[in-house]
Amino acid sequence: MEKVRTRDFIYTTDDLFFASTNYLHPEDRYISFLRYIPNPNGDRLKNGKKYSKVDSTESYNYIRENHPEYLYFCENTNKEMMGVPINKVKKIIKPEKRLEEIRESFIGENEIFSKLLSIADFFHFKAGISYENLGISGSILPGLQKKEVSDIDFVIYGLLNHNKAIEAFKKYHNKEIDVNGNTIKLNKVNDDFWEKVYKKRIRDSSLSKDEFFFYEKRKFNRGLIDGTLFDILSTRNYDEVTEKWADVKYEPIGISKIECTIEDALGAYDNPSRYKIKDLKVIEGIDEKITEVVSFTHTYAGEVYEGEKAICKGKVEKVIKNNGESSYQLVVGTTREAIDEYIKLKDFPPK
Numbered sequence: 001m002e003k004v005r006t007r008d009f010i011y012t013t014d015d016l017f018f019a020s021t022n023y024l025h026p027e028d029r030y031i032s033f034l035r036y037i038p039n040p041n042g043d044r045l046k047n048g049k050k051y052s053k054v055d056s057t058e059s060y061n062y063i064r065e066n067h068p069e070y071l072y073f074c075e076n077t078n079k080e081m082m083g084v085p086i087n088k089v090k091k092i093i094k095p096e097k098r099l100e101e102i103r104e105s106f107i108g109e110n111e112i113f114s115k116l117l118s119i120a121d122f123f124h125f126k127a128g129i130s131y132e133n134l135g136i137s138g139s140i141l142p143g144l145q146k147k148e149v150s151d152i153d154f155v156i157y158g159l160l161n162h163n164k165a166i167e168a169f170k171k172y173h174n175k176e177i178d179v180n181g182n183t184i185k186l187n188k189v190n191d192d193f194w195e196k197v198y199k200k201r202i203r204d205s206s207l208s209k210d211e212f213f214f215y216e217k218r219k220f221n222r223g224l225i226d227g228t229l230f231d232i233l234s235t236r237n238y239d240e241v242t243e244k245w246a247d248v249k250y251e252p253i254g255i256s257k258i259e260c261t262i263e264d265a266l267g268a269y270d271n272p273s274r275y276k277i278k279d280l281k282v283i284e285g286i287d288e289k290i291t292e293v294v295s296f297t298h299t300y301a302g303e304v305y306e307g308e309k310a311i312c313k314g315k316v317e318k319v320i321k322n323n324g325e326s327s328y329q330l331v332v333g334t335t336r337e338a339i340d341e342y343i344k345l346k347d348f349p350p351k
Contacts, residue, residue, distance in 0.1 A: 002092055004030050006271045007137040007155055007235050009093040010084045014067055017051070017142050018084050021271070023236060024245040029072070029083040034059040036144050044144040051144055056336055076249050093142055095135025095155045095235075103131070112149045115225045116140070119154055121180045127168035133157040137233065151229040159266050162234035166269075169232065170220045187224040188217070201299050206313075206342040212299075214349065219302045221269060234269035250317045256285030256330060257313040259346060260293070265306045272333075273301040275343070277310075286316045288328040293343060297333030300343040309346040 004010070008020040010032055018032035025031050034054060036044065042052035054062060063070050063082060070088070074081045099120060106113050116136060123129045138153030139145040156162040169186060176185045191213065198212045207215075216222075221232045260277040267274035273295040280290055293312050295301060304310045314332040332341045 001025075001027065001086065003238065004032075004092060005235055005238075005241070007095055007135070007141075007153075007233065009035075009137075009142050010089055011091040011093060011142065012084055012088045013090050014088065016067070017144065018082075019137075023241045024243055025083070026074075026245050029085045030089070031081060031083045033082055034063055034070070036139075036142065037062055043146060044139070046143050053139070053144075076245070078250065078252065095137045095141055096132065096157065097135075098141050099134055099136045100131070102136070112140070112145065112152070112228065115228055115230075116152055116154070118179065118182060118184045119152065119186075119225060119230055121182070122172075122177075122184060122186065123154075123156065123165050123168065125179050126172060126177070127161075127164040129156065129158075129161045129164060133161050133237070135235075149228065151231065152225075153231050153233055155233045155235050157235050158237045159234060159240060159270065161237075162232070162269055163266070165232050166220050169223060173220070173223060184225065186230075188220075189222050189224060189229070193229070201297075201337075203337040204339050206338070206340060207299075207344065211344060211348055215303050215344070221302055232269075234271075236270060247322055249320045251320060253288070253316050253318055253328075254286035255314070256288075256290070256316050257283045257311070258290060258330060259283055259309065259311055260290075262304050262306050262308050262310055265302075265304065268302045268304075271301075272296045273303075275304065275310075279309075283311075288316060288318075290316065290328045290330050292327070292329040293332065294329055295332040295343060297336070297338045299338060300332050303343045304345060308350075310343060311346050312343045314341040 004020045005023055006020055010018040010030055015038050017036035019035045020032045022031035036051045036053055039052040040050055042050035044051040070082055071080060102113050120134050123134055124131055135155035137155050156165045173186055173188050176183055194213050194216055198209055223230055259281040261279040262275050263278045264276035275293045277293055312330055314330045315334050317329050317331055319327045319329055332343055
């Protein structure tokens with residue numbers, strides 16, 4: 001069984017494109033989510049055939065109606081999940097290989113590829129990251145991008161490498177710099193963009209607009225190159241994935257609101273985001289020794305830094321290992337909208 005990481009794509013024998021959402025997979029399938037389906041009226045073209053992108057609701061509806069074999073109940077997580085059965089896999093498409101293909105074949109005729117390669121050169125020469133640890137995901141990965149690409153989903157492999165990429169963007173943003181003989185400029189995202197994202201993501205009072213703007217602006221995981229948005233996404237290297245699918249089971253036990261200090265935020269931009277915590281104080285809800293906060297929503301990726309005091313609310317899970325050991329984690333983003341679930345600073349605005 002070929003190794004598949006978060007952000008890899010899987011093309012199936014049913015002409016469907018799935019995005020992997022996990023590093024760990026059961027023996028008979030790859031945990032992943034449907035992204036593109038064949039559609040004669042679709043707005044994406046590949047090999048003379050049209051496709052369309054589907055959102056979460058459309059994805060589940062399409063699978064239930066047409067291919068229910070892609071759904072199964074997962075005993076590890078105690079919930080229904082989507083995944084590609086091994087016998088349905090036609091091709092695994094990897095971000096690092098796709099970037100390598102573009103670098104080797106590019107002859108200067110594609111504007112979006114030109115921007116993509118400028119970003120790759122920036123992270124290579126200014127952040128010191130090898131090209132082997134860079135990749136491209138999103139619609140460009142399976143070759144289903146529209147003519148006018150709205151954004152570039154750039155992948156950095158290795159948690160420390162991702163930190164280097166963020167720091168390089170912080171240092172050089174809004175400046176004209178020479179990269180491999182070309183002059184490029186990577187800009188911060190403006191407030192109009194964050195206004196749109198806030199209206200799209202936040203569905204309750206968990207974060208005020210001022211709070212949302214503050215957190216997103218200090219993350220430096222999104223920028224602009226010649227008007228095109230790019231994301232700096234984090235994916236673990238193979239040697240950073242030490243667990244196995246059957247090693248752990250998760251048992252939901254209730255809801256808690258906690259106060260804590262962020263002890264380790266190295267995995268803050270991973271999927272899911274991970275924060276190791278200390279100085280736990282349970283404000284309300286399940287009173288267990290929570291040692292980690294994890295988030296399944298982009299909103300709370302990179303939200304808080306090491307040493308900061310945070311307030312977090314979400315669902316408590318008991319993490320049960322095969323060797324009998326157990327621990328507790330607080331999960332934020334158990335639904336797409338993350339209603340009444342959050343990670344934020346204890347004191348806002350910070351002093």
